[in-house]
Amino acid sequence: MQTPSTGDRRLAVVIAAGWGAATVLVLVLCGLAWLALGMPRWQSEPIVTPRQAGEILRMAFAVVAGLGGVALLVIAYRRQRTTENGEQRENTRMFTDRFTTAAGQLGDPQPAVRLAGVHALTHLADDAPANSRVLRQMCIDVLCAYFRMPMEEAPQDPPSGATPEELKAHHAEQLTARSMREIRATIMRVIADHLRKGIGDPSAWHGYDLDFRGSAVEHCDFSGALFIGGRISFAGAGFQLRGLGSPETPFGAELSFAGARFAGAYVDFSGAGFHGGRLSFAGAAFDQGEVSFAGAGFRQVQASFAGAMFDGGRLDFDGAGFSACEMSFAGAEITSGAPSADGAGFSHCKLDFVDVVSAASAVLLQGASFADCEIRLADDAKGTDSGSGNEQHIR
Numbered sequence: 001m002q003t004p005s006t007g008d009r010r011l012a013v014v015i016a017a018g019w020g021a022a023t024v025l026v027l028v029l030c031g032l033a034w035l036a037l038g039m040p041r042w043q044s045e046p047i048v049t050p051r052q053a054g055e056i057l058r059m060a061f062a063v064v065a066g067l068g069g070v071a072l073l074v075i076a077y078r079r080q081r082t083t084e085n086g087e088q089r090e091n092t093r094m095f096t097d098r099f100t101t102a103a104g105q106l107g108d109p110q111p112a113v114r115l116a117g118v119h120a121l122t123h124l125a126d127d128a129p130a131n132s133r134v135l136r137q138m139c140i141d142v143l144c145a146y147f148r149m150p151m152e153e154a155p156q157d158p159p160s161g162a163t164p165e166e167l168k169a170h171h172a173e174q175l176t177a178r179s180m181r182e183i184r185a186t187i188m189r190v191i192a193d194h195l196r197k198g199i200g201d202p203s204a205w206h207g208y209d210l211d212f213r214g215s216a217v218e219h220c221d222f223s224g225a226l227f228i229g230g231r232i233s234f235a236g237a238g239f240q241l242r243g244l245g246s247p248e249t250p251f252g253a254e255l256s257f258a259g260a261r262f263a264g265a266y267v268d269f270s271g272a273g274f275h276g277g278r279l280s281f282a283g284a285a286f287d288q289g290e291v292s293f294a295g296a297g298f299r300q301v302q303a304s305f306a307g308a309m310f311d312g313g314r315l316d317f318d319g320a321g322f323s324a325c326e327m328s329f330a331g332a333e334i335t336s337g338a339p340s341a342d343g344a345g346f347s348h349c350k351l352d353f354v355d356v357v358s359a360a361s362a363v364l365l366q367g368a369s370f371a372d373c374e375i376r377l378a379d380d381a382k383g384t385d386s387g388s389g390n391e392q393h394i395r
Contacts, residue, residue, distance in 0.1 A: 095135060098124050102139075106146055111179030118143065118183060122190050126203045133208070140191075140208050147187050148215045152180045181218070188220040195225035206230070207265075212237055223258040223280075227265035227289065234267075239274045254278040262313050263287040270294040279303040286313025286337060295319045303327045310334040310358075317341040326350045334358035342367035351375045 102124055105117025125139035197204035207229035214236045239255055258280045270292050281291075282304045294316055305315075306328045314337050322345065329339075330352050338358065346368060354376050365375075 095124070095128070099139065103142055106142070111176060111183060114183050115179075115186060118146075118186050118190065125205070136205070137208055140205065140210065143187050143191070144211045147184055147212060151184065151216045152177045185219065188217075192220070192222050192225055195222065195227065197226075199226065199228065209233075216240065217255065219254065221254070221256045222260055223256045225257070225260045227260065227262045227267060229264045230266075232265060232267045234269045234272050236271045237269070237273075239272060239277065239279075254280060256280045257284055258282045259284060261285045261287065262289045262291060265289045267291045269296050272296045274298045274301045276300050277302075281305045281308055283307045285309045286311065286315055288312050290314040290316075293317045293320050296321075298322045298325045301325045305332055305339075306330045308332045310337050310339070312337045315339040317344045319343045320345075322346045322349050324348045326352075328352040329356055331355045332357070340367070341365070344368040345371075346373050347371045349373045353377050 098120070102117050102120035105113050105120060108114055108117070121139045121143055125136045128135040128139070191205065191210060194203065194205035197206075199206065204226075206226055209230050210232040212232075212234050215234070215238075217234070217237055217239045254277060255274075256278075260281070262285065264287075266289055272293070274296065276299070279298075279301055280303075284305070286308065290313065292314075296317070298320065300323070303325060304327075308329070310332070312335075316339065318340060320341065324347070327349065328351075331354075334357065344367075348371070351373065352375075
């Protein structure tokens with residue numbers, strides 16, 4: 001004789017509970033009907049006619065059928081839940097297996113396999129269930145963690161008199177270093193592409209956290225991206241953006257947020273270091289959220305916020321240091337949430353506030369210190385697009 005399983009006993013309990021609930025419901029409805037009829041007294045008849053007996057039987061069968069229907073509904077519901085749970089467990093298992101494989105590829109010694117791992121994690125994040133932010137965030141975290149790893153430097157020129165074997169090994173090391181840089185560039189490009197997707201796109205990565213703290217960045221392009229919620233951190237990162245430039249033309253490679261929209265995200269560059277290159281927020285829209293360069297250091301950087309629009313968002317350079325830099329807010333429009341640079345220091349810099357719509361120059365310059373700087377302000381200190389500017393040299 002087989003012993004009832006735990007599932008069978010649980011199902012029997014659920015069915016009995018359903019019957020009990022149905023019985024209580026019938027009694028409640030009868031009581032309400034009795035109250036609605038003015039609580040009539042019971043009038044018994046000494047003789048039950050055949051017709052009345054038939055009615056009683058039909059009512060009894062109806063009650064039995066109703067209880068049976070309740071049992072069938074409970075069984076169908078349980079079967080559906082069991083099926084859905086089984087499918088969910090299977091999908092989770094498949095996701096875990098794919099994640100383990102892709103993460104393992106990122107640790108492979110071959111650059112080509114690592115690059116395949118980047119794309120595998122990207123597709124896996126896109127395939128994550130729409131209601132499971134945790135699984136997608138997990139894939140994004142792994143990509144960011146790889147980017148934060150120390151960057152492999154390309155070896156210098158081989159020593160004179162190197163043997164053919166040494167030259168071959170040196171060439172292989174150079175190829176490996178370049179390949180690793182390509183992997184890092186692919187990670188940044190993939191993330192930026194997902195941030196450019198429209199609101200409501202199920203494969204967009206809006207609102208997720210991106211952690212690049214302390215990483216080394218040579219070039220990245222977030223132009224046209226949407227930063228809607230989430231925290232994007234480059235705190236303490238080092239931006240060596242001289243890669244495409246030269247000593248004669250120090251403004252080389254570019255970190256671009258041109259045309260980006262900031263609507264609720266917190267983008268953190270606090271304590272980051274920028275050396276050479278161009279930093280562009282030209283045409284960006286600061287609707288909400290915050291972009292912070294607090295305590296950052298800039299040396300020989302060309303920073304452009306030309307044509308940017310500020311309507312509630314916050315941009316701050318509080319405590320930042322600028323040396324031999326160029327910064328332009330030409331044509332910027334400020335409705336509310338003007339930039340701030342409280343405690344910032346500018347040395348041998350050029351700043352352009354011509355054609356700014358608002359008192360942006362007065363707000364940005366308030367609380368900052370200047371040493372041998374050239375500043376171009378709008379003719380109207382309170383901000384109108386006059387079309388011409390006044391140059392002031394501050395020493």
